Amino acid sequence: GIQVEQSPPDLILQEGANSTLRCNFSDSVNNLQWFHQNPWGQLINLFYIPSGTKQNGRLSATTVATERYSLLYISSSQTTDSGVYFCAWKWAGNMLTFGGGTRLMVKP
Amino acid sequence: NAGVTQTPKFRVLKTGQSMTLLCAQDMNHEYMYWYRQDPGMGLRLIHYSVGEGTTAKGEVPDGYNVSRLKKQNFLLGLESAAPSQTSVYFCASSYSLYGYTFGSGTRLTVV
Numbered sequence: 001g002i003q004v005e006q007s008p009p010d011l012i013l014q015e016g017a018n019s020t021l022r023c024n025f026s027d028s029v030n031n032l033q034w035f036h037q038n039p040w041g042q043l044i045n046l047f048y049i050p051s052g053t054k055q056n057g058r059l060s061a062t063t064v065a066t067e068r069y070s071l072l073y074i075s076s077s078q079t080t081d082s083g084v085y086f087c088a089w090k091w092a093g094n095m096l097t098f099g100g101g102t103r104l105m106v107k108p
Numbered sequence: 109n110a111g112v113t114q115t116p117k118f119r120v121l122k123t124g125q126s127m128t129l130l131c132a133q134d135m136n137h138e139y140m141y142w143y144r145q146d147p148g149m150g151l152r153l154i155h156y157s158v159g160e161g162t163t164a165k166g167e168v169p170d171g172y173n174v175s176r177l178k179k180q181n182f183l184l185g186l187e188s189a190a191p192s193q194t195s196v197y198f199c200a201s202s203y204s205l206y207g208y209t210f211g212s213g214t215r216l217t218v219v
Contacts, residue, residue, distance in 0.1 A: 004150075033208065043151075043198065043210040086150055094139050094202045095166065098150030 002027050002089050004099035012105045013077045021072040021102045023087035028065050031090035034072050037101070038083045046072070046085075077106045110134055114199050114211035121189040121218045129184040129214050131199030137209075139202045140182040141166075142174060144195040145213075151198060157182055189218045 003026040013019055023032070034046040047054050047061040049070060054061055058077075063070040074081055084103050088096040112133045121127055131140065138159050143151035143166075153166030155174040163174045171193060173185045182201075186193060199211040 041196065041213050043200075045208055088150075094204075094208070095141070095153055095156060096143075096151070096208070097167075098152070100148075100150050 001091075001097060002029060004087060004089055004097055006085075006087060006099035006102050008102060009100065010103045010105075012107065015077060015079060015106055015108050017077050017106075018073070018075045019077060019104070021074070021085050021104075023070040023072070023099055025068040025070075025089060028068055029089045030065055032063050032065075032070050033088050033090055033096070034061055034070070035086045035088065036081075036083055037086065043086075074104075077104075079106045079108055082106050112199055112201055112209050112211040114197075114214050116214060117212070118215050119217070121186075121216065123189060123191060123218060125189050126185070126187050127189065127216075128186075129197055129199075129216075131182040131184070131201075131211060133180055133182075133201040133209070135201060135203070135207075135209065136179070137201035137203045137207070138179075140176065141200045141202075142172070142182065142184045143198045143200065144168065145198060146195050154184065154197075191218045194218045 005024045007022045036044050049061045049063045058075045060073045084101040086101045088098045115130045141156040142154040145151045157176040160179040175183045197214045202208045
């Protein structure tokens with residue numbers, strides 16, 4: 001199956017800073033999602049982004065399927081952005097294969 | 109609207125004991141899933157269901173069984189718990205490529 005790798009594994013930011021998280025795939029994909037797991041463990045959908053760019057407030061995501069990567073941008077980071085960010089490849093029947101995640105800590 | 113509800117939230121089992129985790133959704137979703145998350149890792153699919161009365165194996169099905177007798181419920185069973193099954197278990201449901209909702213998780217420790 002397709003392998004999903006995320007980088008960096010850990011990231012520490014000062015509040016207000018910007019960051020870019022990367023997700024690489026071992027093969028081209030046409031179904032990609034980004035999730036945020038908050039410090040209490042709850043998983044929240046951020047983006048369904050098979051290709052192109054989407055924005056939601058301070059977050060935006062870009063997927064270039066033919067080059068096998070996706071990027072998640074966080075601008076003007078806040079302490080509430082802390083947690084783990086996962087990308088996941090969605091295959092038949094809506095099943096997800098997750099990357100290992102990027103652990104983000106935003107310091108006040 | 110509760111979304112996806114998992115019970116229990118925490119459980120400690122002794123090796124060899126059995127238990128059932130319950131997942132209930134009130135969104136009329138066809139698809140339901142069980143994932144496990146080990147420390148420092150992403151989620152891995154255990155079993156899934158594409159509709160009432162159907163189940164299928166995911167990436168890591170060994171040691172687990174599931175049932176979906178009612179559309180709104182998806183049960184995950186451990187017949188003989190092992191320490192390797194210590195993990196956080198997440199249930200999820202979806203109706204389409206977009207609508208993926210997770211429960212809050214069950215933290216299971218097997219001693």
